[in-house]
Amino acid sequence: MxxxxxxxxxxxxxxxxxxxxxxxxxxxxxxxxxxxxxxxxxxxxxxxxxxxxxxxxxxxxxxxxxxxxxxxxxxxxxxxxxxxxxxxxxxxxxxxxxxxxxxxxxxxxxxxxxxxxxxxxxxxxxxxxxxxxxxxxxxxxxxxxxxxxxxxxxxKSVLWTDAPAFKAAGYTAPKTLDELLALTEKIKADGKTPWCIAAESGAATGWPITDWLEDLVLRFAGPENYDKWVKGELKNNSPEIKPAWEYFQKIAFGEGYVRGGTKSIVATNFQTGGNAMFTQPPGCFLFKQATFVANKGGFPDAVIAKLDTETGPLAFPAKTEGDNPVLxxxxxxxxxxxxxxxxxxxxxxxxxxxxxxxxxxxxxxxxxxxxxxxxxxxxxxxxxxxxxxxxxxxxxxxxxLMPAKVGAGTFWTEPVKWLSGQQDLDTTLNNIDDSFPKTGS
Structure with a gap:
């Protein structure tokens, strides 16, 4: 969609x-x-x-x-x-x-x-x-x-791959977040770029990163704590929630992990940012995006026309194998x-x-x-x-689900500053937490 x-x-x-x-x-x-x-x-x-x-x-x-x-x-x-x-x-x-x-x-x-x-x-x-x-x-x-x-x-809990290239390189679907990090490192060790990550969306730049964090909070904190988090009852810098940010940081800031480097993330369009997977040689091997990307305006038309053979969607892996929360x-x-x-x-x-x-x-x-x-x-x-x-x-x-000034405000804009090198992670988390409306206000 x-x-x-x-x-x-x-x-x-x-x-x-x-x-x-x-x-x-x-x-x-x-x-x-x-x-x-x-x-x-x-x-x-x-x-x-x-x-x-x-x-x-x-x-x-x-x-x-x-x-x-x-x-x-x-x-x-x-x-x-x-x-x-x-x-x-x-x-x-x-x-x-x-x-x-x-x-x-x-x-x-x-x-x-x-x-x-x-x-x-x-x-x-x-x-x-x-x-x-x-x-x-x-x-x-x-x-x-x-x-x-x-x-x-x-x-939203989908990882996309170029199926023929992924298979030819000998890569297999990760079942856990630890395996996803191991796969990321293996792709890099093979002299290739693991990830395409894209967050540019005009005046709404930054929202695609929220999907990453939401999926990770679901896995690290669990559904019940996820519910508390979106209500502002658990802060982003709490021990329950911060590990999700730290995991994303390992990928987004990892040397050689992201096509174009960390700062390119906020300059790469969210719909077409994964299309480099389909070049020869592939510009990356993994792209996280919701199912709408498989429609016209997302992946290249030639890929969409042969979607079943050209792409290989994977479930965004769980923290523990057998668990399967979905965003x-x-x-x-x-x-x-x-x-x-x-x-x-x-x-x-x-x-x-x-x-x-x-x-x-x-x-x-x-x-x-x-x-x-x-x-x-x-x-x-x-x-x-x-x-x-x-x-x-x-x-x-x-x-x-969050108050609009957070969910369509600081939760978009603060990660952009972080990824652009303007501030560190703790500042980012504290700024988002401080923007939640105070109880009774």
Whole structure:
């Protein structure tokens, strides 16, 4: 899937953060009540989203088929800037019926303002039977209720290789983080460059590094401490979290480990930064990026055309073999009212029955029972079965869960200064920690 973070900026994120405690709190009113649906059901239901061009067509086809079968008309509204537009709509008393949130943190902010309707317990139980472990928790807010469940997800815990070159060099998939470091050193010892790492994204430069750190925190600290970390309850310089940064430091600052050197990371484009793998001789042998990179605009067109033979995706390894936490992104469905048909549509979007047409365009269902043969190539099918559906725990992108001034602010900008040689690791971690909103503020 395409990555929407590329269209964000830290300034937008910081400005939007202020709306939560300002505009919305002055217009909270009495929100929709939980419990059973009310009324006979609207004939037209509006669903609002910020889906990219790879996901939107399939989503509309899936929903339109459901709507036809249920005698309902669905109005599709695409937001160019999801955060800003959904807040404006809610503040103005003109919320859509259903919204697809790319950021659970924003969803829970609106839930706290009594603007959303939670899922009933029976629907949560049904979905939890087939969802990847941890998905339900991503849509659970501070009051313990589930307000959102996913339409689809992307998989971030992936290492890409040029399959023929990787095999010809005699390299094998690492099963643990220690083995990944050993592989890195072996590639260097062979006179080759192990890594392509890329973090340039215009005004949003730095966000790709957050995916690295989130995956590593999941592995070093574990899912429960990951949850505390994104809330600011565990600091980056704590003994639980700092080892993740130190591991990344070994790779990013290792002499001869990164193509172009450490300082090149923030100048190399996040979408095309791995394309050097496919040159002759290969410019690098490993590239960490989410599954969207296998779409047009990421890997070279010639590689995408032969994806199954030209690439060899590997699961980002665990700290201990057998453990398999997975980092994901995606869009989670939430309801703004308890109209009967609103809730039916929201529940369908979150169900295992949804996603047939989306899968054909490469979108992953969060339900382990989904038909992976619908995915358009063996590469994505392998990522689904060997990475996503084997997850021992899944967690949503941490920067999307953090307060905006951190997750779309200092968590992007401070690592850029570090990688550019402007400051050391401790300064970087302390600056991020200091930017978290103080409790009660």
């Amino acid at each position: 395409l990555n929407r973070k590329a269209g964000l900026t830290a300034l937008i994120g910081i400005a939007v953060a202020g709306l939560a405690s300002g505009c919305l709190s002055s217009n909270s009113g009495s929100g929709p009540s939980a419990g059973t649906a009310s009324g006979p059901g609207k004939s037209t239901i509006e669903v609002m989203y910020g889906l990219g061009p790879d996901t939107e067509p399939g989503f509309k086809l899936d929903v339109e088929k459901w709507a036809k079968d249920n005698g309902i008309t669905v109005k599709f509204t695409k937001a160019a800037s999801w955060d800003t537009e959904i807040r404006t709509r809610v503040q103005g008393g003109n919320a859509p019926d259903v919204g697809l949130f790319p950021q659970p943190g924003l969803m829970c902010d609106l839930a706290k303002q009594k603007k959303l309707v939670p899922f009933d317990a029976a629907t949560v139980t049904t979905n939890k039977e087939t969802l990847v472990p941890g998905i339900v928790e991503a849509g659970t807010c501070a009051d313990g209720q589930v307000y959102g469940l996913p339409n689809e997800v992307s998989v 994901i992104g995606g869009d989670i469905a939430a309801a703004f009212n308890n109209d009967a048909n609103t809730l039916k549509l929201r529940n369908f979007i979150a169900s295992k029955e949804n996603g047939v047409e989306q899968a054909k365009n490469g979108a992953f269902s969060a339900h382990k029972t989904s038909d992976v043969s619908l995915l358009p190539n063996k590469t994505l099918q392998t990522i689904a079965t060997e990475v996503l559906y084997k997850a021992t725990a899944a967690r949503f992108d941490g920067s999307d």
